[in-house]
Amino acid sequence: MKKFIYPAMAALLIVGSAFTFIKSQDWKISDDYSIKFTSEDPSGIFQGLKGTISFDDKDLAASKFDVTIDVSTINTGNGMKNTHAKSEKWLDATKYPTIHFVSSGVAVTASGYEAKGILEFHGVKKDFTMPFTFQNNVFKSSFDINRLDFNVNTAEPAHGASVLKVDISVPVTKG
Amino acid sequence: MSRKNFYHGAIAGILSALACFVYNKIYLFATEVDFSKVMNAGAIIGANLLACIIASIGFGLFSKWFKSKAEIIFNFSFAILSFASVIIPISISLPLNIKNPELFPGLAVPMHFFPVLSWLTTMPLFRETKK
Numbered sequence: 001m002k003k004f005i006y007p008a009m010a011a012l013l014i015v016g017s018a019f020t021f022i023k024s025q026d027w028k029i030s031d032d033y034s035i036k037f038t039s040e041d042p043s044g045i046f047q048g049l050k051g052t053i054s055f056d057d058k059d060l061a062a063s064k065f066d067v068t069i070d071v072s073t074i075n076t077g078n079g080m081k082n083t084h085a086k087s088e089k090w091l092d093a094t095k096y097p098t099i100h101f102v103s104s105g106v107a108v109t110a111s112g113y114e115a116k117g118i119l120e121f122h123g124v125k126k127d128f129t130m131p132f133t134f135q136n137n138v139f140k141s142s143f144d145i146n147r148l149d150f151n152v153n154t155a156e157p158a159h160g161a162s163v164l165k166v167d168i169s170v171p172v173t174k175g
Numbered sequence: 176m177s178r179k180n181f182y183h184g185a186i187a188g189i190l191s192a193l194a195c196f197v198y199n200k201i202y203l204f205a206t207e208v209d210f211s212k213v214m215n216a217g218a219i220i221g222a223n224l225l226a227c228i229i230a231s232i233g234f235g236l237f238s239k240w241f242k243s244k245a246e247i248i249f250n251f252s253f254a255i256l257s258f259a260s261v262i263i264p265i266s267i268s269l270p271l272n273i274k275n276p277e278l279f280p281g282l283a284v285p286m287h288f289f290p291v292l293s294w295l296t297t298m299p300l301f302r303e304t305k306k
Contacts, residue, residue: 077268079277
């Protein structure tokens with residue numbers, strides 16, 4: 001009987017370890033996403049969204065967002081404004097090439113969900129809560145962001161808008 | 176507006192539009208950036224015809240107002256207006272689905288000088304030379 005104990009334990013460990021690989025559903029970001037920002041001045045879009053999205057509405061504890069946006073992909077529709085936006089005075093795309101959000105928890109809200117985590121923008125890391133919805137394999141989020149909170153051209157707080165409305169739509173496919 | 180003035184404006188506009196088409200092709204070949212969504216054939220022809228015909232109307236009015244000084248005043252005015260108009264393609268915001276908007280002024284700014292070039296180049300064909 002003793003000789004079966006260790007093989008049985010090994011088999012149990014192997015079977016048990018298989019369950020440790022069960023995790024939240026991974027999603028692959030589709031190419032037709034949009035990240036828009038609007039204000040009195042400026043308005044535009046970002047491209048270059050990358051990252052990993054794990055989300056399961058039945059297992060929010062295992063859900064996680066870790067995404068980056070390439071700052072140099074900013075497009076306001078005007079070449080001169082794009083150059084200014086990427087310059088040292090504003091977003092400083094050379095020194096801070098990405099905007100990074102990594103979630104630490106996802107919770108249900110009245111209107112959908114919210115992802116709490118750290119947003120790193122222009123070299124400043126801040127706690128950030130991103131509200132979002134998920135329907136028909138599309139993540140949507142709308143929120144306001146104050147550039148002054150992230151030290152973006154604090155020397156000129158009245159130059160253009162300080163608060164920008166951000167609208168994100170990210171269609172995904174099962175990864 | 177006299178018939179001569181009208182033909183001057185129309186022919187200058189057509190030549191100017193032709194120059195724009197050629198430059199557009201060269202620019203597309205050089206940069207591989209397509210701005211046809213904001214600058215298509217209709218827009219090019221329309222804008223050039225409009226600019227040159229308005230110039231001809233303007234020249235007609237200047238001739239009445241300034242008599243013998245009309246030509247020099249008009250030529251300066253047309254050149255200055257053309258130069259001032261380059262602020263438009265530099266400051267305009269294109270639709271956000273158009274890539275590389277920073278290359279747009281390189282296409283549009285030279286085109287703003289084509290009507291004045293064309294109109295002044297064809298001017299001797301439509302004016303009586305003083306003897």
